[in-house]
Amino acid sequence: MSESMNKQVAISNVIYKASLFLDEHRWDDWLNLCHEDFYYAIKAFSPEINYDMIYMDGNREDMRTITDMLPKHNSDNSPLARHTVVYTVEMDESQDTATAVSSFAVYKTELDGINSHALAGESNIFLVGKYRDKFGFDNGEPFFMERIVQLDTRRLDKGSHFPI
Amino acid sequence: MPARNAKQWDKIPGKIASGEYVDSRIYSDRNIFEEEITKIFKKVWTPVCHESELSEPYSFRTMTVAREPVMVVRGADNQIRAFLNVCPHRGNMIENRPSGSFEQGSPSGAPKHMTCMFHAWQFDMKGNCVHISRGSEGYQDRLACSDVGLRRLRCEVKYGGFVWVTLNDAIDQTVEEWAGGAFDCMEKSLNAEPLEVFHYHKAIIPCNYKLWHDTNSEFYHDYLHYHNRITGFNDSYFARKNIGFDNGHVNVGSFEVQYDQYEGFESREELSFPHLPNNHWEMIDFFPGVNFNLRGSALRCDIMTPLGPDKVMIEFRGLGLKSDTPEERLIRQRHHNSIWGPFGRNLHEDLLAVSTQQATMNEWADKRRILHGRHEVDADGDPTIHDEEGMRHFYDAWGRWMDRWPGDPELSFEEGQKREAA
Ligand code: FES
Ligand SMILES: [Fe+2]
Numbered sequence: 001m002s003e004s005m006n007k008q009v010a011i012s013n014v015i016y017k018a019s020l021f022l023d024e025h026r027w028d029d030w031l032n033l034c035h036e037d038f039y040y041a042i043k044a045f046s047p048e049i050n051y052d053m054i055y056m057d058g059n060r061e062d063m064r065t066i067t068d069m070l071p072k073h074n075s076d077n078s079p080l081a082r083h084t085v086v087y088t089v090e091m092d093e094s095q096d097t098a099t100a101v102s103s104f105a106v107y108k109t110e111l112d113g114i115n116s117h118a119l120a121g122e123s124n125i126f127l128v129g130k131y132r133d134k135f136g137f138d139n140g141e142p143f144f145m146e147r148i149v150q151l152d153t154r155r156l157d158k159g160s161h162f163p164i
Numbered sequence: 165m166p167a168r169n170a171k172q173w174d175k176i177p178g179k180i181a182s183g184e185y186v187d188s189r190i191y192s193d194r195n196i197f198e199e200e201i202t203k204i205f206k207k208v209w210t211p212v213c214h215e216s217e218l219s220e221p222y223s224f225r226t227m228t229v230a231r232e233p234v235m236v237v238r239g240a241d242n243q244i245r246a247f248l249n250v251c252p253h254r255g256n257m258i259e260n261r262p263s264g265s266f267e268q269g270s271p272s273g274a275p276k277h278m279t280c281m282f283h284a285w286q287f288d289m290k291g292n293c294v295h296i297s298r299g300s301e302g303y304q305d306r307l308a309c310s311d312v313g314l315r316r317l318r319c320e321v322k323y324g325g326f327v328w329v330t331l332n333d334a335i336d337q338t339v340e341e342w343a344g345g346a347f348d349c350m351e352k353s354l355n356a357e358p359l360e361v362f363h364y365h366k367a368i369i370p371c372n373y374k375l376w377h378d379t380n381s382e383f384y385h386d387y388l389h390y391h392n393r394i395t396g397f398n399d400s401y402f403a404r405k406n407i408g409f410d411n412g413h414v415n416v417g418s419f420e421v422q423y424d425q426y427e428g429f430e431s432r433e434e435l436s437f438p439h440l441p442n443n444h445w446e447m448i449d450f451f452p453g454v455n456f457n458l459r460g461s462a463l464r465c466d467i468m469t470p471l472g473p474d475k476v477m478i479e480f481r482g483l484g485l486k487s488d489t490p491e492e493r494l495i496r497q498r499h500h501n502s503i504w505g506p507f508g509r510n511l512h513e514d515l516l517a518v519s520t521q522q523a524t525m526n527e528w529a530d531k532r533r534i535l536h537g538r539h540e541v542d543a544d545g546d547p548t549i550h551d552e553e554g555m556r557h558f559y560d561a562w563g564r565w566m567d568r569w570p571g572d573p574e575l576s577f578e579e580g581q582k583r584e585a586a
Binding site: 051057075157158159164 | 216523
C-alpha cells in the first residue's frame with residue numbers, strides 16, 4: 001500500500017477510535033488523539049433565523065475543562081452511542097495534513113432522563129450530522145487538528161453536557 | 165416527624181397558607197389546559213420572533229400562537245404585519261416553510277405575492293387578495309378579490325425589535341400597557357441600537373409550560389447548577405430582588421456575577437450591552453410564558469408554546485447587537501453558549517429537572533401540593549432572590565384569568581380567596 005493509502009486508513013481508524021472513546025466517556029483518551037492547538041466546535045445552520053450558529057466551541061484545554069467538570073453537573077446519564085461512517089478522506093499535496101468528512105447519528109438509550117421505570121432501555125435517535133475533521137501527522141500517526149460537528153438536528157430536547 | 169402515612173402526606177404541611185402552594189392538577193389536567201389556551205393564550209400579547217429574522221422586504225416567518233397558524237411578513241414598505249397563515253378559500257396553510265422570502269414567486273404563483281399553492285389564490289404583503297384563479301368563470305359576480313383577504317392580526321414591534329402578536333382583536337391594551345413596566349429594567353439596553361438573533365434552537369419537553377416558567381421565576385433552584393453553586397451564593401446574589409408588575413410579570417434585579425470563580429470562564433466585563441453595567445444581570449418573567457434574560461454580553465429570550473398539558477415547546481434565542489464585529493459576535497455567542505446553549509452548563513440541568521418534576525404529575529397521578537411558600541425579605545421588607553414571590557405573583561394572575569384557585573382548581577378564584585381569608 002502507498003504511504004498515502006496507509007495514512008488514509010489510519011485516519012479512518014482514528015475517527016472510529018474517537019467515536020468509541022466518546023461513547024465510553026474516555027475523555028482523556030479522546031483528547032490525547034488531539035493536537036495541543038486542537039479546535040472543536042458544534043455548529044448548525046438555522047433556517048429559522050437564517051444564520052450559521054455555533055452551539056459550543058473551544059480548544060483542547062477548554063474541552064478538558066468541560067469534561068473534567070462533568071461529574072459536578074446534574075446530568076441525564078442516558079448513554080449516547082455514535083454510529084459513524086467515514087465518507088471521504090483527502091490528503092493534501094504535501095501529505096502532511098488531511099481532511100475527512102464522516103456522517104454520524106447519535107443514539108440515546110434512556111437511563112435516568114425522565115421516568116426510568118417506563119423508559120430506561122429505550123433507544124432513540126438523539127442527533128444527526130457530519131464530522132468535518134482536519135488532521136496532522138506525527139511519525140505517520142494522524143492526530144486531530146480540528147473537529148467541526150455540523151448538526152442537522154436543531155431540536156435538542158434536552159441537550160447534553162457531553163461533547164458529541 | 166419521620167416519613168408520612170397517606171393521611172399525613174395529604175395534610176397541609178406546617179403552617180403553609182393556601183396561597184402558598186398550587187394543586188398539581190393545574191400541570192396535568194387536560195380540561196384546565198384547554199381552558200388556558202382559550203382564556204389566556206388566545207387573549208394576550210406574545211412575542212413570536214425578532215424583526216432581524218425578517219431582514220428584507222418580502223421576508224416572512226411562520227409560527228403558531230395558541231395552536232393557530234400565524235405568518236409574519238415584512239412588506240415592501242418595510243412594515244411588519246401578521247396574519248393567520250390560513251387561506252380564505254379552502255383553509256389550506258398558505259406558507260409551510262419556517263422562514264423565507266416571497267420576493268421570488270412560488271411554483272404556483274407570481275413574485276412578490278403570497279400564493280396558496282393549492283388553487284393559486286394570491287395575496288399581497290398587506291394581506292389583500294389580488295388574484296383568484298378563474299375567478300369570474302367560477303364565481304361570476306358572487307365573489308371577488310375584494311370580498312376575501314387574509315385575517316390580519318394585531319402586531320407591534322417592541323422592546324428591542326421583538327415582533328408581538330395577539331389573536332385578540334378586542335384587546336384593550338398596547339404591548340407597552342400589557343407589559344405594565346416590567347421592561348423598565350432593560351428597555352434602555354434593548355432599544356439603544358438594533359439587535360440581531362445569533363442563536364436559535366428549540367426543545368419539546370415533557371412538562372407543562374408553567375413548570376418551565378416556574379423554574380425561570382424561582383432562583384432557589386440554583387442549587388441544581390454547579391455553575392451557580394460556585395459563582396452565585398454571595399451577598400450581592402442574596403440582595404437581588406423579586407419585583408412583581410401588573411398582569412403577572414416579574415423582574416429579578418441585578419447583581420454582580422463572580423464569573424472568575426468558575427473555571428473556564430473569563431469575566432464578561434470585556435463586552436456588555438449598552439447601558440448595562442458590567443457583569444450585571446436583569447431578568448423578566450413575562451406572563452404567561454416568555455422569559456427575557458439580559459446578562460453580560462448576551463440577551464436570551466425563551467418563548468414557550470404549550471402543546472399539551474404535559475408538553476411544551478420552548479424556543480431559545482440569543483441576541484447581540486447588529487453592529488457587532490465578528491470578534492464581538494463570537495464573544496457573545498460563547499457567553500450565551502457556555503450557560504444557555506444546548507451543550508451549555510445550565511440549560512440541560514433545568515430541562516432535566518422540569519422533566520423529572522412532570523414525571524410525578526402525569527394525568528393520572530394523585531393530586532399533590534406543589535409549594536411556593538418561601539418568604540425571604542431584605543431589610544426593606546422586599547422579597548429577595550430565594551423568596552418565591554415570583555411564582556405567587558404569576559399564579560395570582562393565572563387564577564384571575566382562569567377564575568380558578570391555583571391551590572384547588574375546583575374552586576373559583578373568589579371562593580379560594582375567601583377560604584384563604586378564613
Ligand atoms: S385553499 Fe388556498 S387557494 Fe384553495
Ligand atoms: Fe436554572
